Amino acid sequence: MLGGRTGHPELWTFLESLHDGEILAGTVAGIERFGVFVALDEGPDHPVFPGVGFITIPELSWHRIEAASDVVRVGQRVACEFLQFDTWNLEARLSLRAMRPDPFQSFADGTEVGRTLCGPVTKLVPFGVFVQVAEGIEGLVHLGELSWTPVRTPSDAVRVGDRITVVVTGIDRDQRRVRLSARRASPERREPQQH
Structure with a gap:
């Protein structure tokens, strides 16, 4: 679209001078459904974008959000971490969430496999349910881990909003995923033991 050094050499030079992890300050200049434009304090204006x-x-956030306006508003001052130079759109890709501690890593640091937690069911999917186990942290209970009694669909066992007790069965830091089991949290209904 705008890529190429010839059309906007001053902008290209500025963007090329930025380094990964550099902190850039600016003002939210526009909010779209796909993201947020930031007018940076340093550097030239953009020829097309705000x-x-x-x-x-x-x-924008470590937490799942519905819209950018849930986090920022036009005119708001922000400090962001520089991620990369988008040579196609001639823009600096930024991260606002990188400026805040990652709640998933904090959760993983303080939670061991085998720990029992309680939280609301937030979403039903064909292969299981998501349960909020901490602020901004959801884990997946696979269909086979919902109940000692086999269920065909998640709605056979729970509804969105139900509070259920679960056991942490796995934490994947790289993929940012938490595996949970509801059936392991209910010891009174153990599977028959094989003799």
Whole structure:
């Protein structure tokens, strides 16, 4: 679209001078369904967009959000971490969430496999349910781990909003996933032992 050094050499030079992890300050200049434009304090203006900086929706917050306006508003001052130079759109890709501690890593640091937790069911999917086990942290209970009695669909066992007790069966830091079991949290209904 805008890529190429020839059309906007000053902007290209500025963006090329940025380093991964560098902190850039600016003002939220526009909010779209796909992300947020940031007018940076340093550097030239963008020839097309309301700002040279751009934050995608996933980079706005560690928590799942419905819209960018849940996190920022036009005119708000922000400090963001530089991620990369988007040579196609001639913009600085930024992360607002990188400026805050990762709640998943804090959760993983303080939670061991085998720990029992309680939380509300947040979503039903064909292969299981998601349960909120901490602020901003959801884990998956696979269909086979919902109940000692086999169920065909998650709605046979629970509904969104139900509070259930679960046991942490796995934490994957790289994929940011928590595996849970509801049936292991209910010892009174053990499977028959094989003799």
